[in-house]
Amino acid sequence: MIIILKKQAEEAQINALKKEMTDQGLGIHESEGVNTRILGLVGDTSIVDMRHIMANSIVENVQRIQEPYKKANRKFHPNDTIVDVSGVKVGGGNFQVIAGPCSIETKEQITEVANDVKNSGAGLLRGGAFKPRTSPYSFQGLHGDGLKLLLEAKKATGLPVVTEIMDASHLPLFEDVDLIQVGARNMQNFELLKELGKIDKPILLKRGLAATIEEWLMSAEYIMAGGNENVILCERGIRTYETATRNTLDLSAIPVIKKKSHLPVMVDPSHATGIREMVEPLSLAAIAAGADGLMVEVHNNPAKALCDGPQSLTPEQFDSLMNKVNKTRQFFETL
Amino acid sequence: MIIILKKQAEEAQINALKKEMTDQGLGIHESEGVNTRILGLVGDTSIVDMRHIMANSIVENVQRIQEPYKKANRKFHPNDTIVDVSGVKVGGGNFQVIAGPCSIETKEQITEVANDVKNSGAGLLRGGAFKPRTSPYSFQGLHGDGLKLLLEAKKATGLPVVTEIMDASHLPLFEDVDLIQVGARNMQNFELLKELGKIDKPILLKRGLAATIEEWLMSAEYIMAGGNENVILCERGIRTYETATRNTLDLSAIPVIKKKSHLPVMVDPSHATGIREMVEPLSLAAIAAGADGLMVEVHNNPAKALCDGPQSLTPEQFDSLMNKVNKTRQFFETL
């Protein structure tokens, strides 16, 4: 971390600031230019609050050199993390497809879709029981009853299940869920993240709608700092001015994450685009960019889906997608 | 709501879609162009899920004509809502300034600041006990102990208090809090919003970092739909590509909200800019744009503040600000 001091800073003030830093166990290297005097902090600066230093009246600017995350940082953990989801591995060369409906609606629906996506080669089943909806008047999910139906589909197919949690108080209901999803709108619900740091179940952490990659990794750090290092990231599009797609899928985030972190990263082209016919090209592009998996919405009757029908594939479309996904995976493995 | 059908839609499919709509109690007006056939829905379309209709294979596009919010809509509630916060009124011509430190740190700190801001004319005292911080290694607030100190400062000064809630399970601790703040990162924490809809305490709902004005009003609608209509909105800057300020304060939101909704709307220039010297010009601009109040961070020793020091005013700076705020308010009242 580099502290740029104001020209008019007095020696006594500078010494006080330096003492404050060394009291935190940091070393200091000074350098002086014509117009600027600079303090370089040496040591573990992830604990230092930049804005606290900015508040000092003699400070012109503060710039971070080291990343503010440690546990999620590839520098301190060079090997890819492989997350084990009830026997299904994600990361470090293990590619998985999570598939299923946006919402769990009926026993027939979730079981039928579960069987279909399993037969097509999906490794995990998704289905929402708690649904974050913009409108209070939209379908909010079946809650506990939905989770029960999801677990029945798990039993029927043997597929590990993934579903979203919206509040830490619901955790007891998630005991038999294999991978707990934190949705984009809760990426900075820090109370929830802290609670998920205390359990040992894998977490699928979606990127927030307006989160930088650094903020996203900091949210992973919240979970990991609590002791739970089983975090899978999931890029799902960010908010931009473009309206042709629901969000703007940021595939550059894949190589960025791969460089900065050891955590696996998946891509959700269904939510990113909101448009069924765009799921295939962007799924294949995600594989080409190096993603560790995909999350795809599949519904046995999209036109009747209680949520996100426009982006859901039919089981036939998903089967065709999986065929291409598998071939594409094999191709890139040997490229 | 207008449904634009695909050219090749068949009569049987169209009839099925029409039946689905009339079954929801909606009327339908049809119109046919050269290339397009349009169904106009008549009735309460706030309950209709646009994306559900989009999922129908014969639908080209769906466009909303009416706003999706009802209780927050000025059309159905032409008069300004006045929210009563333990006797302090906000909205409908009642202007208030909320002031205090970002975080409650010590008894001396919060009580001293409370006295100072009261003497300068603040109507409500703010102070954070639960702090949403990007990094798990930053100060997270004093939690329950912080709330106790805040309530002591309330007792000492008589100022109603405002503080942020981060999880519905903490609600019992907020019993004596006068105005409960929902922070930007929780604006779409729908489980929290639903719980706040069940209580009768006023809620200060900050705009999310990447929330449209419509989404913000829909979050207010969540609280109001539950029965709690005491919602005050607070603009605090949105995320853009500009980095000269922490966020981009969207003052246009004030006249937009005033047109679309009857709810009071305040402005937080401290968080929006993140820079102390910008608080004054943007506070005055917020008044000129029609805001119903301001939320300003004040700390007795900004350089030692445990959070957000760079944007905190000293009590002296706040006193000078209040002097100008009051004169500006009077000026615009008579303009």
Place this chain on the structure above:
Amino acid sequence: MIIILKKQAEEAQINALKKEMTDQGLGIHESEGVNTRILGLVGDTSIVDMRHIMANSIVENVQRIQEPYKKANRKFHPNDTIVDVSGVKVGGGNFQVIAGPCSIETKEQITEVANDVKNSGAGLLRGGAFKPRTSPYSFQGLHGDGLKLLLEAKKATGLPVVTEIMDASHLPLFEDVDLIQVGARNMQNFELLKELGKIDKPILLKRGLAATIEEWLMSAEYIMAGGNENVILCERGIRTYETATRNTLDLSAIPVIKKKSHLPVMVDPSHATGIREMVEPLSLAAIAAGADGLMVEVHNNPAKALCDGPQSLTPEQFDSLMNKVNKTRQFFETL
């Protein structure tokens, strides 16, 4: 186009508006809801200025149903356009890689790079002579002298050349250039677009930093409306709040363009990311998403490059990239 009228609109005013529309040769279909009355315009609405209608005091809102572009619209031109650049075809299954340095610096540099990229399989040579630089103190390009060097490299290798124009007055210098590039910052330099519409040389139109896909197609329409239909689009990243990459590459734009337009679309991963090591994964992702070509920066000595060194590949890196690009192309052709 749909015009939603205000409730209180009077019959005489409505009739005046209807006359204004029918005078432009448009038909009108009316529909009436409980709260709204709607006029649907029938005919060629691409000539209608929505905001002109919005200015009418009886109009509540106007929504476009048909796209505002005609010549660039796939609806009226279902087959892929194939642009012939001096014998090198782009689009309709013809994939090309444009490669070369950001700036033309010396005869040796451009000729050496030209030979290298030709040997690796590039179809076109790029090199900038007029450089749009944020700072007036940065290298601005060699201008006419640079173009001469580029044409020498063309002669030496036989590769058609691509270079950016920054002002219509420079057109005489571009006589022997095979493909004229309009840069992101000039995508809405309408005077330039109009001039390029009058010539018969192919144009490479880069997407503006903050341009929607629709605005980008409207800029193509400017060129095409003038008579020059040889337009190749090039996605090069858009401006968002994310700072980990120089811009955010919007690969979703590829399938969107493919659906809405018949024009070929290439991808420039070098400018989009600004980071050398990200060029390969995003090049492959662009192919997977359906791009008709790539534009890649190559320099024989990136560390000494006068511009954009951090994103330039060495000729060796480019050769390795082309090897993968070719295999990936073949794979997706048969998928």
Place this chain on the structure above:
Amino acid sequence: MIIILKKQAEEAQINALKKEMTDQGLGIHESEGVNTRILGLVGDTSIVDMRHIMANSIVENVQRIQEPYKKANRKFHPNDTIVDVSGVKVGGGNFQVIAGPCSIETKEQITEVANDVKNSGAGLLRGGAFKPRTSPYSFQGLHGDGLKLLLEAKKATGLPVVTEIMDASHLPLFEDVDLIQVGARNMQNFELLKELGKIDKPILLKRGLAATIEEWLMSAEYIMAGGNENVILCERGIRTYETATRNTLDLSAIPVIKKKSHLPVMVDPSHATGIREMVEPLSLAAIAAGADGLMVEVHNNPAKALCDGPQSLTPEQFDSLMNKVNKTRQFFETL
């Protein structure tokens, strides 16, 4: 400027880089941390191309400490610049309102509006003859004929005139124009900026749709570096995800500019919002934030305006606005 070196950088490479810097007349201060070695550059770094240094394989990162602009920088020019537009002063306490129609349409229209806005107290007359329109099918302005009509209105009223230039080749037509406007879409049309740097006429430089404040000041620097220091900045809204207004007016830019630069800065609430009724509250807010002037669209018959009718005020509305603007100005002058 600070160069952060990679851990594995070798001494010989570091020395080569240091020599490259000292050869440019820069001094170097080194500092070494546990994980990082830092070179601090001392001297005029505005000429240094950060990305050129980034391209060096031993460089981890480069961060700028000093602003990249000099002539526009308040550090080197502490007093406010006052721009004299044919006797009408802008900046340094001189507040002006530019008013007039979006487009010049007829002699009657422009002269009538000119008289009206003069009577209401406008200091300058605006009117577009060259119009940047998204669609080639929209009205493009009257060009040379329009300029003639504008100059007749100038003669009739004595008001200095402001109009937009879209191409440097049109400059001869602008000889009698008092203030030449560079529109948002041309803010980075560097060839145009360079030409405007060679003349001695004042320039009104609008902020680009996606331009950072720093890029905006760099565009001013282009003009100033050429010798023309008569630049007035104009904030007109930036592109964000919010769609309730046409753009998002960034009033924070006013105090930021005031701190960083000595140039006057005006605000255009008409283009920023695109909505007539929002012009007044945001005009007053702009004054409160410290703007040096306003640019407001006025049309004698907005419903018939050939462009931007929805945001144009009638002369009566403008008169009412001016009344409030004058009072607000006086109020803030004495606050």
